[in-house]
Amino acid sequence: MRTSWPIFLLLAALAGCTDVETQPPEDRGGWTSQEARRREETGTFFGDDTLTLYGSRSREAKARQEDAGGVGVNSYLWRASLDTIDFMPVANADPFGGLITTDWYQPTDAPGERFKVQVLVRDKTLRADGVKVSIWRQARSESGEWLDASVDPGTAVELENRILTRARQLRIAASGGA
Template structure:
């Protein structure tokens, strides 16, 4: 009876240690965007099959295909996605969804204007690299004399300038990819 109790306790102990060993400490940098991370490069073409166009083989890493944009697997245009992340990289990210094409930043206070802070929402709307495939929204708050942050107006040109900067970077990425593949 004692041997059975010891064996059960030992088995439970080993299972517990194994389980806890899998629970690692996750630091904020683990979830940071890395431009060369293969998780951000996958297929963009829609598939009508539950398992995709490559069937079960695609689930285990085999047989990927590239579309005409040079992008793979995320739900939006890869060049727009990477250009958006590059362009807003100076701001802290709150959320970045490569499948839905949404990037939301946290509030950022530029060193030049400590009484203003900005927040961005970037939406990638298309799988093609097109001017109307990106939409940016800029929010601004000013520091009130009583210490609160209050909403302030933003020049509409600011969002347009941000969209143009993203499109310019996306075109650069596309040209660089085309030059590397030839």
């Protein structure tokens, strides 16, 4: 009776091996073909997030990793956006999608109006068109209701320029510049 247990376990193990695939992983579009594409794009087998010895990683790959900084968009533009609108209450910030939305902000010097800002960081690279700002303005009516009001289009452009200036400052500071 003792010899029947090992045979039973061996038969059970072999019974689980009957599912044989007829196509190799490359033909099915499985992980092997994905890894091959990654190797073609990055020049490494495991992709950009692997350990690189002796500085063999390309400058472009280093720049992509440096700019990512743990977020889905350019880290300098992301940080600069938060720094630039830090006086407004942030309602939502999605670092992977690159979207920052503030809550309504009412300046103390203009109690009859309030503003809401949305900043979209569009890219992983530090570029002038990598950030888009939208601004909404409301004015209080005589009855106390908030009504939509127009915003000077130059205001959004000015805020985008401030974000870009701050992002450049952050990049220079990170690279050891002035």
